[in-house]
Each structure stands twice: as C-alpha cells, then as structure tokens.
Amino acid sequence: MKEETKAILAGRKSQEFNGAVNTPVYHASTILYPSLAAIRGKQKIPYTYGRRGTPTSAALESAVSEMENAEGTVLTPSGASAVSLAILAGLEAGQHLLMVDTAYEPTRKFCDRFMARMGVETQYYDPLIGGDITNLLRDNTGLIFMESPGSQTFEVQDVPAIVAAARAHPSGKIKTALDNTWATPLHFKPLDHGVDFSVQAATKYIVGHADALLGTVSATKANFEDLRRTHAMLGLCAAPDDVFLALRGLRTLPLRLHQHQTSALDMAHWLETLPFVRRVFYPALASDTGHALWQRDFSGAAGLFSFELEPCSEAQLGEMLDNLSLFGMGYSWGGFESLIVPCETPRTAVPFETDGQMLRVSIGLEHTDDLKADLMAGFQRAGYAV
Ligand SMILES: *Cc1c(COP(=O)(O)O)cnc(C)c1O
Secondary structure (H helix, E strand, O other): OOHHHHHHHOOOOHHHHOOOOOOOOOOOOEOOOOOHHHHOOOOOOOOOEHHHOOHHHHHHHHHHHHHHOOOEEEEEOOHHHHHHHHHHHHOOOOOEEEEEOOOOHHHHHHHHHHHHHOOOEEEEEOOOOHHHHHHHOOOOEEEEEEEOOOOOOOOOOOHHHHHHHHHHOOOOOOEEEEEOOOOHHHHOOHHHHOOOEEEEEOOOOOOOOOOOOOEEEEEOHHHHHHHHHHHHHOOOOOOHHHHHHHHHHHHHHHHHHHHHHHHHHHHHHHHHOOOOEEEEEOOOOOOOOOHHHHHHHOOOOOOEEEEEEOOOOHHHHHHHHOOOOOOEOOOOOOOOOOEEEEOOOOOOOOOOOOOOEEEEEEOOOOOHHHHHHHHHHHHHHOOOOO
16 A cells, blocks of 8 residues: 555544544543453453553554554654653663764753763764764664754765664664654655664654644564553653644645655755855755665655855844744744754764854745745845845
C-alpha cells in the first residue's frame, strides 16, 4: 500500500466506535475494572489506567508504528521529551554517548546538563563522519544519536554507515537513535536502515497546524520493551486532545508535506539566484553537499531550510524581519504558515563560523509568488541591492 493510503487508514478501527470515522477522544484517568479477577491481573483487559493508554493514544501509537515500520511507539508530551526518553532508554549510567554536533539545541543541553549528572559523557561528532565513527567508539559507548538532516545547517548523515559501525563493534552493545522530525516517516524510515529508536517531534509536521506539542519514539522488536518500560517508569503520557490533533494531522500529512516540499524547492531555487544570498542549505537542492546521500536514502524533503545572506547590521536585519507580512518570526515549524528566524549554530566538534547572516525558514502553504514578494520587500528594506 502507498504512503498516502496508509496515512488514511492507519490506526483507525471505526467498527469499535459505532462506525465513527475518527477514534473518539477519551478523557480518562481512572478506568474501572470489571471484576476482582481483572484487578488481580487474571482477567485480561485492554486498558487499566489513563496514563498507561486509552483507545485514543493506542490509535496514534499504532498509526505511527505502521508508518515507521516499528514494533511499537510511545507518546510523550513534546518532541523534547521524546528525545530525552530515547536517550534514557538507550543508555546506562557511566556510558559514553556519541551525539551529532548538529543536534537540536535543547538535545545538546539535555546531554550537557542532565546526562552529565548521570555520569554519562557526551562526545560530539562531525555530522559528515560516516563510517569513520568507528574511530570514536569505546568499550563503554552505549548510544550513537543522529539527527539527519542536522538542525540549522541540514547536513545529511550517512545513517547506514554509522549503523554498520555500531553493529560491528565487539562490545555488541551499541544502540542507535535518530531524530527524524524533518523527514517524518513518510520521507525517511530510520528503522528500515537499522536504527534502533526513531524520534519525532510530532509538534512539527504530524500535528502540522501549530496548535499542539507532542513527541513519539518508535522502536524495533529488540528494543521496544526497554522503551516501553522506560516510558512507563518516567510517568510519561500525552494529553488526549493533543493526540486527537496529531491523528487529524496525520491524515493530510502526505498531501501537506508534498506541497511544503514543492514550495520550499521553488523558494530555495529562487534564493540561489539572488546575488546577496551566499548559500542555501537544503539537501533537496542539487548544489547541496548532502544531495547525493539525501537522494540515496530519502524519498522526499521537508519545507524547512536555511540560507546565508551577505553580512548585514542588526538594524538592517530588524528592518527586514520586523516588517514581514507573511513570514512570522517564531520557533517551531512544520505548520501551515511560513516562519523565519535568525539561526544560531552552537557547534563544538566542527565549529560553523561565518560573518554572513544565517536565516532559517519554514515554508508554509501560502502561494510562493506571495512568499517571494514578502521576502524581496524585506531584502530591499535591509538595503540589499536588487
Ligand atoms: C522542535 C524539535 C524538537 C522538539 O520538539 P518540541 O515539541 O518543541 O519539544 C526536537 N527535535 C527537533 C529536530 C525539532 O526541530
């Protein structure tokens, strides 16, 4: 079955809900047991307590598992908590963590501040390291964490080579996890490439409408039980209304992502032609250094990319960004509306330094003629000759 069709069917069991097309929203903490035998665990019942799952959460978990080709999926209250959960599920105290240098900034903070307290040493590695990651592996390495493409500069990682290196290590104990938020399981399926844990900030494209926070972690058969237990011990669960919004978003994800990609590619090509744009960071562009790997491993792109302008002053940047009419300035991305933010590149393994002005855009569903006009007026206000 094609992805578009899967997205329509995934997780739906209308016959169990009096024919309702969508799974109802269960607002439940307490779930009443039908008998003493049930509360003693001798009679099997599907749901026992709201935190441990309801038909609403089960619908999204099974839908995401289907799209990720996973044994199982757990839901968390945000993408950030999904990242932390995957790290906690994959590591033990005292182990060594290899974290990609282009990780989402709160992921870096979690490693540097929280995992350090747990005695885990984080070592950042070059996103372009590929199979050479072998040279960084230690006897106590517990987890290699990837994010591909990376935050802000969109380097594509050689995931199969990194997974192969992890598996070939004599300790036999190195797990891999990947933050797959950019591609979504429509455009990249980490577990098919041998990754143990796939993380989504569902807040972005799955919810897709800038109105809910949600995370998912999916795992293979060998890792799901560890993941499920860690999730339960941390007391994590997602709010029912937000789960409903994610299920709703999922139905149109293929359609939206297709348009985000088409529009982003149009915008990226246009930006490349402007004399004051130094570089566009978007793996779907033939000029991008990650293009070949992206073509090999991904089946599509997202609407999020960055570009570098010739240097400008803070005042010029303000003139440009403060007066845009379509591009909003704000964090998160993946919604129907276009966004723009100046981007920071906090790197330690391979510092990224430039005197140019880096900007990150999330291309929404507006017409690209209007988006180009909005940006062009901004460039003119900032004094870029056109
Ligand atoms: C936004 C984001 C997250 C965190 O998601 P939240 O729902 O905002 O907590 C994690 N990883 C990546 C790559 C993101 O872009």
